[in-house]
Amino acid sequence: MPDQQHPRGAGPRITRRAAAWLLGAPALLPRRGLAQPAPGATPWPADKPVRLVVTLAAGGTADFLARSLAQRLQEITGNTFVVENRTGGSGAVGWQAAARAAPDATTLLVMDNSLPIAAAAGRDIGFNLARDLEPVWLLAQYAPIVLVNPSLPVTDLPGFVAYAKSRPGQLFYGSNGIGSVTHLQTELLQAATGIQMNHVSYRGMAQAATDLVAGQVQLMLPVYPTVAGQIRAGALKPLAVGTEGGRVPVMPEVRSAREQGIDFAEQTWFGLMAPRGMPPELLSGMQAALAAACAGDAFRRRLEEAGATVPDGKATPFRNTVTREVALWTRVLKEREIKIE
The missing domain is CATH 3.40.190.10 (Periplasmic binding protein-like II)
Known part of the structure; x- marks a missing residue:
């Protein structure tokens, strides 16, 4: 039809309660007073903040997830995490910022189904999804x-x-x-x-x-x-x-x-991607930290109260999710004869 x-x-918004929490949550979270990790427990450098790139404006679901994760990761690692909203180009501005960053784990992209859809549609997004980004962790799902x-x-x-x-x-x-x-x-x-x-x-x-x-x-x-x-x-x-x-x-x-x-x-899902080219031990270290962060009762409860479910990233490898999504949307776009400009 x-x-x-x-x-x-306007873009999708989160609940008023969650929005009120976001308005009081700083994008750059202070490190002072947080529990420090044991030596070698964090894969991130101590002298450089970690950017979580979000392709949508502050106040939405992706932004809520990024800030919740930043707070949790900082609590368990002691590193500084910065939520960076890079809007524009129907997501391409933020996607490119992550894909072109150094593969040192200090830039992570908070992405959803829209990037595999763009790849399936053959959009010119300025990079190659399979070649330039590394799936790291499946963070949350929304039915x-x-x-x-x-x-x-x-x-x-x-x-x-x-x-x-x-x-x-x-x-x-x-x-x-x-x-x-x-x-x-x-x-x-x-x-x-x-x-x-x-x-x-x-x-x-x-x-x-x-x-x-x-x-x-x-x-x-x-x-x-x-x-x-x-x-x-x-x-x-x-x-x-x-x-x-x-x-x-x-x-x-x-x-x-x-x-x-x-x-x-x-389901609509959100996951973390990193620039391709990281050493395997760096990727596995990040995945271990993310597994610990997502396993926390308070973190899981916060996301569930906002309508999400928190999957087991070990049981559901994010790489499999991304590969499946590209194949699915390629088929759907063809069978339903949908053209994306």
Whole structure:
């Protein structure tokens, strides 16, 4: 079905509680007063700060994750971590800054599905993903929420599928842009269920959510931080989450699509990349530090309260995730005949 451009809106935002925490969290975290690691326990140099490059503006989900991780890593290593927001070029400015940095572990990129999508689409991003960046660690996953307006006469995902099939081409879904994660995930949902909807492209998920509340579109697949307030207020109805079978800790009452008999499981994820060319012992040292950071109860609880799940990076090697994603989105773009400018 044809896409429709919608000029309004801003980028996805996190919950007010998390945003308030971010406003009080400095980008450069002070080292004084933190527990010092044992000699040789950190792979990072003591005399140089570590940059965590985020390709989106402060206040969003990626920024929240980066600041949470920076705080945790600093607590366990004593190193200084700087969150650096490098926006522009639909992510390319920040991606290039990381890809062209020295391979000394002092520059890390906080990335999501959008970089493999760009690689799959053949975008000219100024470097080669497979050649120039090294996958380091899978940090967090956010299940897309199949979300509808409460006025729709459906209570679960199979009910919505039946509703949509009785109205082929008459319903609309919103995303934050052609070729975005939310756009392609919804295309996957359509392919899995055989429904046909029209795409309305917004500049950000906040405006898409506003129009969903108003009934201008009938469905969207955001992540929890974007719509937490509207879900809690009952302004939007979650029908399913796109996990591999389990539920999301912050919404335990919402069944997964697979629990409802529909094979849709494609999560939004965030991970860390580093410039290619690091010595193997440096990479393994970083992975050990990241494993310790992500295993902390307080860190895990903070992310889960914001709608994420924290995977076991050892059980789910990030390199496998990136390779799988490039292959997946290459197939989806071809099969769904989607062109990304």
